Amino acid sequence: MFRVFDFSFIFVFLFIGCGSDFSEYDVLLDPKINQKSDQTMLVYEITGDPNLVGKEAFGALFKAFYSIKREYGLEMLAPKAQWPKLPDTPKHEWVGVYGLPVTSAVKKIPDALLKEYPKLRLETWQYGMVGEILHIGSYTSEGPTVKRLHNFIESQGYKISGNHEEEYLKGPGVFLRGNPDRYKTIIRYAIQKK
Numbered sequence: 664m665f666r667v668f669d670f671s672f673i674f675v676f677l678f679i680g681c682g683s684d685f686s687e688y689d690v691l692l693d694p695k696i697n698q699k700s701d702q703t704m705l706v707y708e709i710t711g712d713p714n715l716v717g718k719e720a721f722g723a724l725f726k727a728f729y730s731i732k733r734e735y736g737l738e739m740l741a742p743k744a745q746w747p748k749l750p751d752t753p754k755h756e757w758v759g760v761y762g763l764p765v766t767s768a769v770k771k772i773p774d775a776l777l778k779e780y781p782k783l784r785l786e787t788w789q790y791g792m793v794g795e796i797l798h799i800g801s802y803t804s805e806g807p808t809v810k811r812l813h814n815f816i817e818s819q820g821y822k823i824s825g826n827h828e829e830e831y832l833k834g835p836g837v838f839l840r841g842n843p844d845r846y847k848t849i850i851r852y853a854i855q856k857k
Contacts, residue, residue: 685832685847691797694815696854699790703769704743704762706784712754713744720761723780728763730776740764745788745826760826762788794821795851797832801843809850816854825853 705727707720721742728737745760765785772783794816798808809827816823830849834841 688797688832688847688849691795691849692799694794694796694812696816696819696821697793697795699793699795699851701787701789702764703767704786704788705765705769705772706760706762706786707780707782708758708760708784709782710756710758713757713759717744717759717761720759723783724761724763727772727776727780727783728765730773731765731769735766735769737765737769741830741832743788743828743830745828747826749827790825790853792821792854793825793851794819794823794854795849798848798850799845801846802848805848805850812850812852816852820857821854822857823852824855827852 705724707723709716709720724742728739731737732739740763743762743764745762746757747760748756748758769785772785777783794812796808796812796815798805800808813823828851830851832849833845833847
């Protein structure tokens with residue numbers, strides 16, 4: 664079973680959701696099966712309790728993103744994280760694959776950034792068919808939403824074939840924690856027919 668964890672640390676650097684209209688995601692209040700295109704990602708992978716190592720990961724990602732933003736005309740999209748070792752791994756052994764979407768035109772991370780952040784890399788997150796749902800609330804209250812999505816995927820004749828993924832639409836601000844009851848997170852799994 665999926666373990667619930669607190670990501671409140673993640674958004675030390677972020678301004679996610681400030682004044683944004685998220686009504687387009689209301690269709691995901693109920694779980695859905697969707698087709699999703701592959702996405703080029705700026706990635707930082709790190710092992711450890713996300714409450715302790717997430718700040719490092721997102722700090723590196725945002726610094727790298729803003730260093731190349733102008734050159735490639737990048738638009739800031741919601742950050743994501745994938746968790747390949749859930750659910751029975753002790754939290755200090757979790758592998759977090761943190762990512763920011765970029766365009767496929769980005770082919771290389773500048774050497775100066777790689778020297779400062781050698782864990783940075785570019786990769787393509789492959790999707791195809793996905794099961795996804797919008798969770799509204801704190802990160803520690805995701806458990807029932809995740810279970811609901813798992814049950815839906817199973818009931819539709821699919822099985823999970825990818826990592827647990829979270830897309831952070833709205834969370835704590837740069838300086839204030841905000842109201843955790845209003846955080847918005849898409850929970851997603853790549854899936855395939857049984």
